[in-house]
Amino acid sequence: MSEDSKELAGAGSHGAELHLEKARIPADVFRSALERFIISWAKNMESKGALIGHVKLIAEVNGGYYKLSVVDVGLGVERNDGLVEDVVTGGRIKIMAAVLNLEDEEVERSLDEVLEGLTNDVHLHKAGHHCDHDH
Amino acid sequence: MMIICLISGFLGSGKTTLMIELGKRLGSKGRRAAIIVNEIGEVGVDGALINQYGLNSVELTEGCICCSLSGSLQNTLRVVANDYKADAVFIEPTGIALPSKINTIIRTSMVEYEAKLGICVVDAYRAEKIYEEAGLFFRRQIEDVDIVAVNKVDLVNDEKVATVEELVIGLNPKVELVRMSAKRCEGVDRIESILFEKMGARE
Numbered sequence: 319m320s321e322d323s324k325e326l327a328g329a330g331s332h333g334a335e336l337h338l339e340k341a342r343i344p345a346d347v348f349r350s351a352l353e354r355f356i357i358s359w360a361k362n363m364e365s366k367g368a369l370i371g372h373v374k375l376i377a378e379v380n381g382g383y384y385k386l387s388v389v390d391v392g393l394g395v396e397r398n399d400g401l402v403e404d405v406v407t408g409g410r411i412k413i414m415a416a417v418l419n420l421e422d423e424e425v426e427r428s429l430d431e432v433l434e435g436l437t438n439d440v441h442l443h444k445a446g447h448h449c450d451h452d453h
Numbered sequence: 454m455m456i457i458c459l460i461s462g463f464l465g466s467g468k469t470t471l472m473i474e475l476g477k478r479l480g481s482k483g484r485r486a487a488i489i490v491n492e493i494g495e496v497g498v499d500g501a502l503i504n505q506y507g508l509n510s511v512e513l514t515e516g517c518i519c520c521s522l523s524g525s526l527q528n529t530l531r532v533v534a535n536d537y538k539a540d541a542v543f544i545e546p547t548g549i550a551l552p553s554k555i556n557t558i559i560r561t562s563m564v565e566y567e568a569k570l571g572i573c574v575v576d577a578y579r580a581e582k583i584y585e586e587a588g589l590f591f592r593r594q595i596e597d598v599d600i601v602a603v604n605k606v607d608l609v610n611d612e613k614v615a616t617v618e619e620l621v622i623g624l625n626p627k628v629e630l631v632r633m634s635a636k637r638c639e640g641v642d643r644i645e646s647i648l649f650e651k652m653g654a655r656e
């Protein structure tokens with residue numbers, strides 16, 4: 319990222335990709351788990367002093383997609399629902415946040431703090447991370 | 454020859470929403486639109502969505518197109534112009550990019566283009582807050598653009614829209630203001646017709 323424009327704005331950002339394999343999650347459970355996650359991430363960053371820029375995710379699963387976006391906690395989550403099956407079995411979820419008043423590392427730490435909630439709700443793992451157990 | 458439309462604006466202001474709408478409108482009238490998106494945060498979230506709408510997009514994510522990726526932007530512009538033969542290319546930089554820097558990169562890209570339109574999307578709901586928190590930056594985003602789209606007017610009353618417009622005009626008296634709700638596809642006509650005017654000049 320541009321060091322100077324990022325500095326000028328006082329912005330920080332972080333993104334990650336999560337993988338979902340051999341799962342059997344009812345689509346509604348999947349939707350609400352993602353919504354809880356994105357709101358808790360946005361709130362967690364706000365509690366650390368961030369002005370939310372944009373927190374968003376897109377799940378590309380089973381040939382469909384589910385996109386969520388938060389630009390202001392007061393306005394809540396916006397959904398763009400393109401899920402095509404009732405049960406989610408696999409795919410990937412891309413998540414990212416860009417905010418003012420936090421450093422990149424703080425955005426990443428905040429994600430780590432709230433991600434546990436999501437990985438408990440819906441079993442998934444971060445790309446690049448090796449999982450020993452069966453899914 | 455193609456036209457270039459740069460759609461800048463703060464994080465979450467509605468750039469992608471506006472661009473998808475414009476891309477769809479051009480497509481439905483038989484024009485080839487290409488989209489170049491640069492996202493902050495190393496993973497592309499919007500590219501996937503844009504592709505879902507059947508629009509042609511290139512996502513540049515491993516850096517910023519005003520800095521480390523300036524070469525990639527120039528290469529992509531060349532491909533879009535020469536190989537894809539787009540009528541219009543939309544460029545959405547990250548929400549913290551400065552249009553003036555991108556304008557310089559476009560100018561030095563050696564890509565021939567008919568016309569260029571710079572639009573800055575401002576979120577009417579949040580503009581004042583962002584101006585308070587990052588005033589200099591807000592001002593620099595509004596510099597060097599032709600149009601300021603005061604977006605999300607569906608979320609605020611007319612008084613608030615007028616306050617935001619005053620703020621914008623105070624910072625850049627030369628811009629044309631367009632009120633819109635990109636999400637409801639309201640107010641987009643004006644921009645669409647400017648784009649067609651610029652494209653039409655060629656025939």
Ligand SMILES: Nc1nc2c(ncn2[C@@H]2O[C@H](COP(=O)(O)OP(=O)(O)O)[C@@H](O)[C@H]2O)c(=O)[nH]1
Binds near residue numbers: 637
């Ligand atoms: N209420 C409302 N929301 C909008 C409008 N335009 C965009 N949004 C929402 O604002 C959020 C950010 O939009 P997006 O186009 O992704 O912004 P970007 O980060 O500038 O590309 C999304 O949830 C959009 O649906 C609008 O005119 N009105």
Ligand SMILES: [Mg+2]
Binds near residue numbers: 468469470499545
């Ligand atoms: Mg966008």
